[in-house]
Amino acid sequence: xxxxxxxxxxxxxxxxxxxxxxxxxxxxxxxxxxxxxxxxxxxxxxxxxxxxxxxxxxxxxxxxxxxxxxxxxxxxxxxxxxxxxxxxxxxxxxxxxxxxxxxxxxxxxxxxxxxxxxxxxxxxxxxxxxxxxxxxxxxxxxxxxxxxxxxxxxxxxxxxxxxxxxxxxxxxxxxxxxxxxxxxxxxxxxxxxxxxxxxxxxxxxxxxxxxxxxxxxxxxxxxxxxxxxxxxxxxxxxxxxxxxxxxxxxxxxxxxxxxxxxxxxxxxxxxx
Amino acid sequence: xxxxxxxxxxxxxxxxxxxxxxxxxxxxxxxxxxxxxxxxxxxxxxxxxxxxxxxxxxxxxxxxxxxxxxxxxxxxxxxxxxxxxxxxxxxxxxxxxxxxxxxxxxxxxxxxxxxxxxxxxxxxxxxxxxxxxxxxxxxxxxxxxxxxxxxxxxxxxxxxxxxxxxxxxxxxxxxxxxxxxxxxxxxxxxxxxxxxxxxxxxxxxxxxxxxxxxxxxxxxxxxxxxxxxxxxxxxxxxxxxxxxxxxxxxxxxxxxxxxxxxxxxxxxxxxxxxxxxxxxxxxxxxxxxxxxxxxxxxxxxxxxxxxxxxxxxxxxxxxxxxxxxxxx
Numbered sequence: 001x002x003x004x005x006x007x008x009x010x011x012x013x014x015x016x017x018x019x020x021x022x023x024x025x026x027x028x029x030x031x032x033x034x035x036x037x038x039x040x041x042x043x044x045x046x047x048x049x050x051x052x053x054x055x056x057x058x059x060x061x062x063x064x065x066x067x068x069x070x071x072x073x074x075x076x077x078x079x080x081x082x083x084x085x086x087x088x089x090x091x092x093x094x095x096x097x098x099x100x101x102x103x104x105x106x107x108x109x110x111x112x113x114x115x116x117x118x119x120x121x122x123x124x125x126x127x128x129x130x131x132x133x134x135x136x137x138x139x140x141x142x143x144x145x146x147x148x149x150x151x152x153x154x155x156x157x158x159x160x161x162x163x164x165x166x167x168x169x170x171x172x173x174x175x176x177x178x179x180x181x182x183x184x185x186x187x188x189x190x191x192x193x194x195x196x197x198x199x200x201x202x203x204x205x206x207x208x209x210x211x212x213x214x215x216x217x218x219x220x221x222x223x224x225x226x227x228x229x230x231x232x233x234x235x236x237x238x239x240x241x242x243x244x245x246x247x248x249x250x251x252x253x254x255x256x257x258x259x260x261x262x263x264x265x266x267x268x269x270x271x272x
Numbered sequence: 273x274x275x276x277x278x279x280x281x282x283x284x285x286x287x288x289x290x291x292x293x294x295x296x297x298x299x300x301x302x303x304x305x306x307x308x309x310x311x312x313x314x315x316x317x318x319x320x321x322x323x324x325x326x327x328x329x330x331x332x333x334x335x336x337x338x339x340x341x342x343x344x345x346x347x348x349x350x351x352x353x354x355x356x357x358x359x360x361x362x363x364x365x366x367x368x369x370x371x372x373x374x375x376x377x378x379x380x381x382x383x384x385x386x387x388x389x390x391x392x393x394x395x396x397x398x399x400x401x402x403x404x405x406x407x408x409x410x411x412x413x414x415x416x417x418x419x420x421x422x423x424x425x426x427x428x429x430x431x432x433x434x435x436x437x438x439x440x441x442x443x444x445x446x447x448x449x450x451x452x453x454x455x456x457x458x459x460x461x462x463x464x465x466x467x468x469x470x471x472x473x474x475x476x477x478x479x480x481x482x483x484x485x486x487x488x489x490x491x492x493x494x495x496x497x498x499x500x501x502x503x504x505x506x507x508x509x510x511x512x513x514x515x516x517x518x519x520x521x522x523x524x525x526x527x528x529x530x531x532x533x534x535x536x537x538x539x540x541x542x543x544x545x546x547x548x549x550x551x552x553x554x555x556x557x558x559x560x561x562x563x564x565x566x567x568x569x570x571x572x573x574x575x576x577x578x579x580x581x582x583x584x585x586x587x588x589x590x591x592x593x594x595x596x597x598x599x600x
Contacts, residue, residue, distance in 0.1 A: 067486065069482075069485075088485075088490070089485035089486060090484075090485050090488050090489055090490045090491075091488075093485065093486055093487055093488035094488040098486070098487070099486050101482065101483070101486070105480050105482045105483035105486065106479075106480065106483060107475065107476050107479035107480055107483060107484075108479060108480070109475070109478075109479050110475060110476070110479060114472065114475075117472060118472055118473070118476050118484075118487050118489075119487050121469060121472070121473060121487055121488050121489060122487070122488045124469040181487065182486075185487065185488075
C-alpha cells in the first residue's frame with residue numbers, strides 16, 4: 001500500500017509527491033438519482049491519475065465536482081492541504097485547476113492563439129488603465145504571457161494553425177487546442193474529460209504522447225477520464241474504477257486489472 | 273463648379289455627420305449583442321435615461337420630486353446647486369454602472385441559456401420600465417442639455433469654402449465634435465475588445481459560457497461590464513443627441529434608426545456599425561436631395577428601412593457581419 005504522507009516512485013522511475021487533492025466521501029445526487037455514491041480518492045503531485053468506468057458510471061460527474069461545475073450534497077474536497085469551500089467554476093479555475101471537456105468547449109470564433117491566450121487570464125493582473133496606456137507592468141505581463149503561450153503552442157505542435165479560427169479546425173486538432181488552452185494556465189492539476197473520445201487510432205496515439213510529454217516536461221499533475229481501458233492502462237500511474245456511481249477499484253493499472261469487481265463491471269457477470 | 277454639385281457635396285457632408293450620430297446608437301446595440309447575444313431594445317431608452325440623469329445632475333433637480341411633492345404635499349424641485357458638466361457626466365456614468373448591475377442582477381442572470389426571443393422580450397420590458405422610471409425620476413418635460421459642447425455653424429469651414437467655391441458650407445460644430453467623439457469611441461472599443469484582458473474575456477463569454485468558466489472568467493462580472501459599456505455608449509449618444517435636439521421622449525426613438533444601420537453593418541461588427549451609420553446618413557440625405565422633390569419629400573422617414581430591407585434580401589449578415597456558415 002501507499003504511504004499516506006510520502007510519495008512513491010513509479011515503475012519508470014518518476015518521483016510522485018504528496019497529496020494535492022483529496023476527495024472525501026463524495027456523494028452527488030440529481031433528484032432521486034445518485035450519480036456518485038460515497039467516493040474517496042486522492043491525487044498526488046506529478047502523477048497521471050485516471051478515472052475509468054463504463055458509460056454512466058459517474059466519471060464526468062466526478063470531474064465536474066472537482067472543477068466546481070457540480071456541488072456534491074455530501075463529502076469534502078481537500079485541495080493543497082485545506083478544505084475547499086463550495087466554489088463557482090471560475091473560482092476553481094483561478095485556483096489553478098484547468099480542464100478540458102468531453103465535447104470540446106472552445107471559443108469557435110476566436111483564433112487558436114486567442115483561445116490559448118484566454119488560458120492565461122488567471123495570470124493577468126494588470127488593471128484596465130495600465131493596459132490602456134500599455135506601460136510597465138501590463139507590457140511585461142503581456143510579453144511573459146505570450147512566451148508561455150508560444151511555448152505551449154510549440155510543444156503541442158499547433159504552430160501552423162496559430163491564426164486559424166478554431167471553428168474551421170478538424171476535431172482532433174480542436175481537442176489539442178483545448179489541451180493547449182488548459183496547459184497555458186500552468187495548472188497545478190489538469191483535468192482531461194475523455195481526451196481520446198471520438199479519435200481514430202493515430203490521433204489517440206498522438207494524444208497519449210502529448211499527455212505523457214506534458215506530464216514529463218512540465219511535471220503537471222493530470223487527472224483524466226477515459227472509458228477506453230487499453231489507453232488508460234498504458235498512460236496512468238494509478239487508476240480509480242467507478243461503476244454505477246460507486247468506487248470498485250483503486251490502484252496501479254496492474255492491481256486494477258486483476259481486481260475481480262473491475263473485471264465483472266467491464267465484462268459483465270452472470271446473475272443467478 | 274455647378275451649384276447642384278456644390279450643394280450635393282454639402283448634403284453628403286451633412287449626411288456623414290448625421291450618420292455618425294446613428295452609428296453612436298448602433299454601437300451600443302453591437303456591444304451587447306456581441307457579448308451576450310441579447311438584442312437590447314432598451315438601448316435608445318438607456319440613452320434617453322442617461323441624458324435625463326445628466327441634465328438632472330447638472331441642474332441639481334431633486335429625483336422623484338413630483339412623487340415626493342404629491343405624497344407629502346411639499347414643493348421641492350431643486351437642490352439649488354449646479355454641477356459642472358464633467359462632474360455630472362462622471363456621476364451619471366456611476367449611475368449607469370449601478371443600473372447595469374441591477375439589470376443583470378434582477379433580469380438577465382436569471383435568463384441564462386434562454387432563447388434569444390425571450391431575452392429580446394425582456395429588453396422590451398426593460399425599455400418600458402426605464403422610460404417610465406426616467407420620467408418619474410426627472411419629469412417628462414423637454415430639457416435643455418448644455419455640457420459646453422460647441423454648437424452652431426462652423427465659421428472657418430463656412431469662410432474657407434466660400435473663398436474657394438463661392439458658396440459657404442453649413443457644418444454644425446456639434447456634428448464635428450460628434451464625429452471626433454465617435455471615432456475615439458470606436459478606436460477605444462476595438463482596442464479594448466481585441467487587446468485587453470477584459471475584452472478577450474468578453475469575447476470568450478460571448479462564444480462559450482462553459483469554456484469561459486473553465487478558464488476562470490466570471491460570467492456575472494463580464495455581463496455587468498458589458499451593460500456598463502452599453503450604458504457608457506448610451507450616455508455619449510444621449511449627450512450628443514440631447515445637445516442637438518433637447519432631452520425628450522423622441523430621443524429614445526432614434527434607437528429605431530439604429531436598426532437599419534445594424535442590418536447594413538452587421539449585428540456583430542463595431543466598424544460595421546460605423547460604416548452602416550455613414551451609409552444610412554449619407555444615403556437618406558442624398559436621396560432626399562435628389563429624389564425627394566419628385567415624390568413630395570419626407571423620404572428620410574422611410575429610406576433607411578427600405579435600404580435595410582434590400583440588404584436583408586441580398587446579404588442578410590450585413591456588410592461586416594460574421595458569415596453564416598452551416599456545417600452539415
